[in-house]
Amino acid sequence: xxxxxxxxxxxxxxxxADRISLELAALAPGALVDHLALVGDGVAxxxxxxxxxxxxxxxxxxxxxxxxxxxxxxxxxxxxxxWKQMQFLRAARGTYDLAVAVGDVYALIMTLxxxxxxxxxxxxxxxxxxPYGPFEARVLRxxxxxFVRDEATAQALQRRGVNAEAANxxxxxxxxPDDPAAEAALEGFAPSLALFxxxxxxxxxxxxxxxxxxQRLAARYPALGAALSIAPGLDAxxxxxxxxRAGWEVRALDTASLPFALRHxxxxxxxxxxxxxxxxxxxxxxxxxxAGTANEAAAAAGVPVVAFERDRDRKARWYRQRQRGxxxxxxxxxxxxxxxxxxxxxxxxxxPPRAKRMGEIGRARMGAAGGARRVATRVAALLGEA
Numbered sequence: 001x002x003x004x005x006x007x008x009x010x011x012x013x014x015x016x017a018d019r020i021s022l023e024l025a026a027l028a029p030g031a032l033v034d035h036l037a038l039v040g041d042g043v044a045x046x047x048x049x050x051x052x053x054x055x056x057x058x059x060x061x062x063x064x065x066x067x068x069x070x071x072x073x074x075x076x077x078x079x080x081x082x083w084k085q086m087q088f089l090r091a092a093r094g095t096y097d098l099a100v101a102v103g104d105v106y107a108l109i110m111t112l113x114x115x116x117x118x119x120x121x122x123x124x125x126x127x128x129x130x131p132y133g134p135f136e137a138r139v140l141r142x143x144x145x146x147f148v149r150d151e152a153t154a155q156a157l158q159r160r161g162v163n164a165e166a167a168n169x170x171x172x173x174x175x176x177p178d179d180p181a182a183e184a185a186l187e188g189f190a191p192s193l194a195l196f197x198x199x200x201x202x203x204x205x206x207x208x209x210x211x212x213x214x215q216r217l218a219a220r221y222p223a224l225g226a227a228l229s230i231a232p233g234l235d236a237x238x239x240x241x242x243x244x245r246a247g248w249e250v251r252a253l254d255t256a257s258l259p260f261a262l263r264h265x266x267x268x269x270x271x272x273x274x275x276x277x278x279x280x281x282x283x284x285x286x287x288x289x290x291a292g293t294a295n296e297a298a299a300a301a302g303v304p305v306v307a308f309e310r311d312r313d314r315k316a317r318w319y320r321q322r323q324r325g326x327x328x329x330x331x332x333x334x335x336x337x338x339x340x341x342x343x344x345x346x347x348x349x350x351x352p353p354r355a356k357r358m359g360e361i362g363r364a365r366m367g368a369a370g371g372a373r374r375v376a377t378r379v380a381a382l383l384g385e386a
Contacts, residue, residue, distance in 0.1 A: 002031045002383045005096040006047060007089075007111040009038040009103040011199040011231070012293025013123055016169045016372070017102045020121070021046050023376035028383055034096075038085060038103075038110060040233065052084040055201075089113035098382055100375075101143075105136045112142055117382055121169060121375055122148040123293075127156050128365075129325030137162055145378050149326075150367060167371035170293055171300040174278035175369065181257040182227075182279035185271045189225030191349060193217075194280050195270070196289035196298070199231035206290040208242055209308065209336065211262070211270060213288060215248075216342045218269045221349070227273040227280055228262075229294070236260065236272060286348060286355065295323060299330040299362030300369075304355045306345055308336040330362030 004024070006017040014037055021033045025046070035047035041055045093115045101111035102121045111118050120143040125132050128150070132140065137160040140146050147167040148154050157164035186192040193214065197207035207228060214226045230236050236259040244250045249263040253271070262270040273280060277294060281287075281301040288306050289295040298305050305327065307320055324331050334344030348355055 002028065002097045003095060004031055004033045004379065005092065005099045005114060006033065006035045007038060007099060007101050007107055009107040011040055013103040014044060015173055015293060016121065016123060018045050018047060019169060019173050019372045020375050023373045024379055027376055027380040031383060036085065036088065038107060051088040052081060054081050085110065086113060098379060100379060105139050108139055108143065117144045119144060119379060120146045123170065126150055126153045126326055129322050132157060144382060147375050167374040168367045169371040169375060170296050171366050171369045172372040173293065174276055174281065174297045176276045176278040179275050179279040181255065181275055182283060185227040185258055185273050185280065186283050188223065190223045191221065191285040192283060193226035194284040194287045195226050195228045196287055196291040196294045198291040199233065203231065203234055204238060204242055207239055208246060210288050211243060212338060213341050213345060214270060215264050216338065217345060220346065226270050228270050229273050229277060229280065236274065239272065288345065296327065296366060299327050300366035302359035302363045304348060304358035305331045306348065307331060307333050308341050309333055310336040327365055328361055330358050330365055
């Protein structure tokens, strides 16, 4: 029986690995699929989690010289965790027929410690905003196959001797059967918004700001409402408690997908959502998102995306600018000062031609669906050769 190890270094990357594993189950139903999360302690939906994992204060955002986040993670035991993960991968030599690194070159370097044939699935870099450098290209040549997010990036790597192909699995990430509960989440709302605060510790603070923006907008639009998406691994009760302290009325809902609703001024404006994002994206007018992968999935679905430039740290600002480079005009970034944020969102709500254009650009930038299937097909083919 074949064994595959996915190694990921981010929350969105773990979701992508889960999506590829779903496709793999149809192509190689006998394969056993394990998952090592280098970042975070969330539990995979379809894969079997293995190895040491632990949530860090930064949520994995320690690149670009972010000394404060790095210092916090070091105090929380980052070096010890990394050493244990390296030991796990070395001990796994001979255990797996194939390994798949999902994320950046760091994930690939760690995965190569397992000494298995390795596929790389790059999720972040692109010639559009942050091309792979010479060192990274040298590491990528160690992979049996290399998938990157767009054709221009694949061609640039091919010129450096990397066996690279384009396959943006993010486009498939939230492809799922329709969920009738999504209709209930947005019932009576027009326009309807989706709020994506993200999947890291900062999501609770970001959600508070998104709710404040939504409350201000609802005062101007009598039927406007939103679904607040709560990512796996985050605490729905904490979101509800924070909203209660901010002056919202909280009403518990007794369904797994809809844990609570929020009222303000005698009107229900927000419902919390714990289901998959695909059914929401099929129904909303606009996404207000401080997320990473979820924002990109919304763009891929043709939904205009708004993010806010919050004054937390240099790395967070760099990350949002990088996303802006990847998505182009599909993403509008407004200041996080409340009046300017509300005015920015309202300008989009009042400009349907611009919103339509943003959706079209998002689809074009993110590429065609089928990337997850393409990666899974290569995994199955290499397993057949093992």
